[in-house]
């Protein structure tokens with residue numbers, strides 16, 4: 001079913017509660033056993049022969065490092081038929097490049113995951129090539145919803161998704177660390193502060209998703225006039241938190257575009 005493993009994304013498809021795919025129906029291929037062991041442990045079949053995947057499977061995930069992907073596409077192109085659905089996870093390799101290196105008419109899609117797929121709370125976006133239809137996009141959305149939120153977007157959003165969510169995970173970790181450090185400074189033990197900081201992020205995120213309210217509305221609901229929160233928010237505004245985070249998303253998006261153009 002796939003040519004290579006993305007630890008944390010594809011390995012989760014057969015392993016978790018939503019069980020969208022039987023492990024025995026997955027065939028993973030890579031040159032060595034380095035990542036294949038994780039698939040074997042889940043009960044997936046493995047091979048070192050990419051063309052075997054094309055012969056046996058119609059839905060094929062390509063998850064090599066981006067610079068290796070053109071070589072893999074050239075290798076598999078003769079075996080690709082109109083029945084195959086080819087899905088690339090490789091960052092920066094465009095639908096145009098994928099379509100150019102595969103036979104005309106091939107159904108091609110791109111997927112951009114993020115790290116929390118490992119706990120089934122990922123944010124995944126899918127973009128489809130000109131020959132992939134609603135049916136293929138719906139199949140992917142259904143499969144990848146096992147990894148968290150999955151949305152179909154135009155291809156131009158994939159780099160923005162990297163800036164917002166792929167890299168965004170790291171900004172949130174930094175914020176969680178700072179939040180806990182503040183509590184440690186005020187006298188709370190570090191382990192407890194880290195746990196409460198993480199739960200605060202989780203709860204706040206859940207409220208945004210479950211209420212559908214704009215974050216600004218939820219934030220203003222917490223601000224009692226003259227209270228603790230508005231005093232703290234004033235400090236964050238003085239530190240330009242909002243502009244700094246916007247700059248971070250912009251910088252990561254621009255870098256993703258730059259890497260894709262190489």
Ligand SMILES: NC(=O)c1ccc[n+]([C@@H]2O[C@H](COP(=O)([O-])OP(=O)(O)OC[C@H]3O[C@@H](n4cnc5c(N)ncnc54)[C@H](OP(=O)(O)O)[C@@H]3O)[C@@H](O)[C@H]2O)c1
Nearest residue numbers: 003004006007030031032034035063064065066089090091
């Ligand atoms: N991890 C994420 O959260 C994430 C997020 C967004 C995008 N991505 C994309 O996911 C891709 C994989 O990243 P990674 O960090 O998971 O890399 P990785 O751990 O190095 O995995 C890449 C796999 O590709 C295999 N491979 C190498 N050459 C191959 C070939 N010719 N045919 C078949 N398989 C081959 C490797 O085999 P060996 O095990 O034998 O070396 C390895 O198992 C990248 O394109 C990256 O841009 C990952």
